[in-house]
Amino acid sequence: MLGIDPGTLRVGFAVVDRHGASQVAVEWGVLRARGELPARLLAIYAGLTELVKRARPSVLALEDVFFGKDVRAMEKIGEGRAIAKLVAAQHGMQVAEYPPATVKRAVAGNGAASKEAVARMVTAAFGLREQPTPADATDALALALCHCTRGGAPQAASLPRSRRRRWTTEDLRHLPG
Amino acid sequence: MLGIDPGTLRVGFAVVDRHGASQVAVEWGVLRARGELPARLLAIYAGLTELVKRARPSVLALEDVFFGKDVRAMEKIGEGRAIAKLVAAQHGMQVAEYPPATVKRAVAGNGAASKEAVARMVTAAFGLREQPTPADATDALALALCHCTRGGAPQAASLPRSRRRRWTTEDLRHLPG
Numbered sequence: 001m002l003g004i005d006p007g008t009l010r011v012g013f014a015v016v017d018r019h020g021a022s023q024v025a026v027e028w029g030v031l032r033a034r035g036e037l038p039a040r041l042l043a044i045y046a047g048l049t050e051l052v053k054r055a056r057p058s059v060l061a062l063e064d065v066f067f068g069k070d071v072r073a074m075e076k077i078g079e080g081r082a083i084a085k086l087v088a089a090q091h092g093m094q095v096a097e098y099p100p101a102t103v104k105r106a107v108a109g110n111g112a113a114s115k116e117a118v119a120r121m122v123t124a125a126f127g128l129r130e131q132p133t134p135a136d137a138t139d140a141l142a143l144a145l146c147h148c149t150r151g152g153a154p155q156a157a158s159l160p161r162s163r164r165r166r167w168t169t170e171d172l173r174h175l176p177g
Numbered sequence: 178m179l180g181i182d183p184g185t186l187r188v189g190f191a192v193v194d195r196h197g198a199s200q201v202a203v204e205w206g207v208l209r210a211r212g213e214l215p216a217r218l219l220a221i222y223a224g225l226t227e228l229v230k231r232a233r234p235s236v237l238a239l240e241d242v243f244f245g246k247d248v249r250a251m252e253k254i255g256e257g258r259a260i261a262k263l264v265a266a267q268h269g270m271q272v273a274e275y276p277p278a279t280v281k282r283a284v285a286g287n288g289a290a291s292k293e294a295v296a297r298m299v300t301a302a303f304g305l306r307e308q309p310t311p312a313d314a315t316d317a318l319a320l321a322l323c324h325c326t327r328g329g330a331p332q333a334a335s336l337p338r339s340r341r342r343r344w345t346t347e348d349l350r351h352l353p354g
Contacts, residue, residue: 037272038262038263038265038266038272041259041263042266045263045267075255078256078259079256079262080259081259082255082258082259083259085215085256086215086260088215089216089218090222093215
């Protein structure tokens with residue numbers, strides 16, 4: 001599955017594979033977009049499309065919209081989310097959305113957990129040697145973990161065999177953001 | 178140019194061509210999207226892409242975000258806008274955004290003009306026999322008209338000659354929404 005923490009300047013992503021009751025972080029990092037907004041949307045679309053074609057996830061896990069006071073920031077996050085949902089639809093992926101408090105509760109046992117607590121739990125749950133960086137990637141890993149722990153079906157069984165891939169720990173890699 | 182009134186269920190559109198100081202409404206209507214949200218984003222993306230490939234506009238005119246009280250509705254409009262901006266970026270179009278009051282003032286001389294007054298002025302400005310329907314298409318025509326009257330350059334001169342098209346009144350058609 002693919003977890004995404006969308007913005008229009010930075011999109012944190014995490015590809016996570018499930019093996020029975022455990023999960024493996026396959027790759028994570030941040031897509032960065034520069035320039036004016038239309039160019040950034042284009043860069044995000046191209047980056048996510050490439051990622052989805054490579055990793056072939058069947059589920060997109062997204063944070064549900066947080067309605068903050070900064071409406072302009074909200075608008076930009078909404079635009080990043082829309083592009084992510086479009087790419088998911090183009091590749092037949094299911095979309096699962098979780099409110100921030102649900103993610104924190106699922107990962108750290110507390111809907112008001114600190115970013116630091118979430119980062120520690122993500123590191124432990126995926127058996128990583130050190131905390132993932134940057135923060136956007138950690139958020140994307142937390143989303144994917146939330147989807148796993150909430151019983152989200154990995155969906156791989158419904159895909160044609162040719163689209164399945166097996167990951168081992170050797171495949172683990174960290175794309176520097 | 179292409180005027181868009183975006184939503185995720187209905188996207189009003191209007192293709193307008195400028196000839197010196199006058200403008201011609203080339204086609205207008207509504208793209209409708211059905212089903213779940215990811216499928217609707219896909220339908221909007223496909224519909225707008227087809228429209229842009231056919232009409233080859235150089236400018237996308239959009240309504241600037243209206244921050245209403247219904248945040249869910251706002252989110253949906255934002256997603257439609259994001260898809261429209263992505264399609265514009267993919268085809269090298271400029272994006273011009275106008276707040277609703279600016280559109281009303283440019284079209285009907287009054288930033289608080291009624292929808293009916295805007296529809297009458299749009300009908301007159303484009304020399305249409307009857308008021309365009311549905312309302313989403315009228316809004317898209319108003320946006321395009323606003324862009325014309327505010328001196329937005331039609332940009333055609335900067336396009337390769339092969340991409341230019343000449344429209345006459347015979348080309349006028351109304352795509353039923």
